[in-house]
Amino acid sequence: MRKEVLKVDRITRSFGQGDQKATVLNGVSFTVGEGEFVAISGPSGCGKSTLLSIMGLLDSPDGGEYWIDGLAISELNAQARAAMRGSRIGFVFQSFNLIDEISVLDNVALPLKYMGQSAAGRQRRALECLKSVGMDDKAALLPSQLSGGQQQRVSIARALAGESGILLVDEPTGNLDSKNGDAVMALLQQLNQQGTTIVLVTHDPRYADMADRTIGLMDGVVVDARQGHDAGVAQAC
């Protein structure tokens, strides 16, 4: 059996107050094993990004517990949470979130600075990661000089830099045409084959099918993946 690396246990999350209160996650539970490639699918607005933000320690749940490597996140202090985020989580956003004023290389190296690595070590590691996504020849360029597909590859390199072993990927193909989208998905599959654990949020059933397993999300709870799929298709049509 695979070692369990992530455990989402009866997670709840609401926004707003009183009459305006909207419960987005209403008791979501599942686990992810080491080296697994899991897709989370469901219609737009069903809470996929909210869930992934909690899993990436960018947001906290109102209730339930989230575990990484068997550690209950609610029991960690702010410093330990930040350290966990840095060492165990790589996050890839739909909109790339690269800094336009600095080079591709510096974008990838930046997270390592906060982890206390030397300048030379950071540059070496950043170049290595750019190489692994086929972008090392673009290291000196600014992100704005790249296509969307290339920028997403760079943001994946940045997520790999910390050697977290876990990638949380939120609609990585959402801003890409199908050719670039397919290339990004092929890259994620390749990284998974090399051992990276991946949780991919997508409403595209074609991409969800590339994962080992799909978790459907609807009305704040986990549903049969097929149901989430169909809802995703309905939304897309």
Ligand code: ADP
């Ligand atoms: P998805 O990624 O599945 O499209 P989201 O997780 O982005 O869905 O959003 C789910 C719901 O939660 C939406 O109705 C959205 O408006 C709401 N929501 C998400 N984040 C916030 C927030 N910070 N404040 C208020 N409402 C939010």
Ligand code: MG
């Ligand atoms: Mg979203």
